Amino acid sequence: ETGVTQTPRHLVMGMTNKKSLKCEQHLGHNAMYWYKQSAKKPLELMFVYNFKEQTENNSVPSRFSPECPNSSHLFLHLHTLQPEDSALYLCASSQAHEATDTQYFGPGTRLTVL
């Protein structure tokens, strides 16, 4: 399998549920990202991991919790979400964060919070 993969592709959850999104990259990259994409709005950067260390947390609520066990895997743990958190969550990777590298995206998880 090549590129960046994400599971699940679709997720419906209640506000009291706990779920996790998974991202895996097969490109040998060292930086991974979580983005939120809402309709007609710019991509919002949520978290950045560079060589497994979290380097960015753009004022994301604590109900979103990232985990990066190694440079190929990235998780986003979700708990007590709100309906306004419904969006497409995109994972991306690049060679490194400090260089002028291209980011490659996964297909996203479409999240609906009821």
Added chain:
Amino acid sequence: GQNIDQPTEMTATEGAIVQINCTYQTSGFNGLFWYQQHAGEAPTFLSYNVLDGLEEKGRFSSFLSRSKGYSYLLLKELQMKDSASYLCAVRDSNYQLIWGAGTKLIIKP
């Protein structure tokens, strides 16, 4: 604040040429990217400009003017499969990508 502006939606005819503009105001500049995103799919990389001028790649070309804070993506010989959203993003001085909201391009036969 940092800002990327691009038109919300554009319509063009199959076989024609379309130009999608992007203007930006960012804290520093370390390159501008264009991505294509089909509905329900991942954004895919199209082009990267860091110096002024035109970069051509097949039917797609991208232009940059750093002094004007301006770029455009030019699509020639439009095909129905080019119907998608086109995202402009600028890498700022902290190497963070600042994104526009995207331009939805509709191709009509």
